[in-house]
Amino acid sequence: MTTSAPPCRLYVLVATAAPVALIMRRGPSSWWHLLEWDLRLPEVRPGAWFRGTLYPRRCDISPDGKLLGYFAFGDGQPPWDAYFAVSKAPWLTALAAWRTYGTWTGGCEFAADNSLTISASMEKQPFHGSHPYDAVVQGLTTDWTYRDLQNEYKRGWSPLEGAADRMPPELREAVLIGRIQPGGDRALVLAHTGTDFQQHGIEGVQVSYLREEDDGTLTPLPEAAWADWDSEGRLLMATRDGEVKIIERQSGAWTQTWSQDLRDLIPDPAPSPAWAQTW
Template identity: 80%
Template sequence: MRRGPAGWWHLLEWDLRSREVTSGAWLRGTLYPRRCDISPDGKLLGYFALGHGPSPWDTYFAVSKVPWLTALVAWHTFGTWTGGCEFAPDNGLTIWASMGVKPFHGDYPYGAVVESLDRDWIYRDLQNEYKRGWRPLAEGMAGRMPPELREAVLIARVRPGGDRALVLAHTGTDFQRHGIEGVQVSYLREEDDGHLTPLPEAAWADWDDEGRLLMATRDGVIKIIEWRSGAWTQTWSQDLRDLTPEPLPSPPWVQDW
């Protein structure tokens, strides 16, 4: 999910095997990436949106096909008081939100459950990381954090196939500053000697299943960084900064199940 210019969001599909980025939907409204989820097979997107249409399309939760926002099923939410969603391995869906139990548009063939909004906001901010295997930082590593980050909420994920960790420090929420849904995060990468290297350019970062470091930078570039010949080496990047809104009708294959 890419934001910009002001008031616009753009969805793109990033294929890590072919290293191709495919353009999808443009939305003039607001999306909430930290409260969205992608199905295990990578085909379905569950998302919250604040649009400019008449009720019930003003605030809603919907399921679409990646990388489009054409709602195959949608529920009206009572404002933006929403907590997140999660797909099960069989594509069953759980939604935590203050919203109607029954969809106002379409229906969901895999089964959906609406739960009460009882998650704390820190968990909501980090729920997608927890789903991908991030866990609270071990006490020993916490002592190696820079002093200014030791009071932050700290989580880490060990690199698949290795023993280095990527660390995320959640330092609060400030909607006046750059951050996904205003959440202020800093990333650090653990090195062989145990030193933690700050990654100040990262707006988002994570390992992929092959142990490569994926990153979206604060200035709008996505990158793949790999461990090669004893050093971290950028092996691919794509600059998304200069994209301009070009909303197009969704293709037929995303318009039904």
């Protein structure tokens, strides 16, 4: 009897000022793969492979989608065993790197001018390279739920009040946040139910998504491992089965207009291109 490999796990960082996103894909096992998602064409272009651990919910891409701030934990020699770095997406060649004290990291955020705020237990000066923009290292947050959802908050999600009575019974005690569809009036709802490293979820974070319909009811999206609106009001989704999709409202119905299957990719690490190796 043969058993199929577990599905890859997907998380997406969407640029706030450009039609581009970064897909962070885990699988098989300790391998990670970065892919650039061009939302205008649309198409997916492969980037770096990495063997170790990345922390997607603590990463960020610059508003124009060109820079990536990331935390990594691997088997390299110190100080390359646990570090924060800035690279050119979708590659991981560190243009600047700071040593972190293990995995006590909170997150990072790029401003519009590419200045960077890093929340972590880490050295304040880079041990490798340099960052030509301002970079401020601050202390850790103790609000772990905020840390799990910080990338959503950056993109305009906000806490939902009074929505519990519209939720399925199993989600009524969850932390609820939502975001209104750009150019529309429907909400996408995220229910955060905690952390369980034995279940499917990036960094063990357990989330469920629901889409608001015209009559105000909420439709569960059980296939969604990650979801958000893009600037055009389209629903972007990464599924638990390892696909990325674009879903649009057409003729009164939600219609999948594009998808890419990322399930069966085989690790194929390669050097980053010359443009990604320097500022």
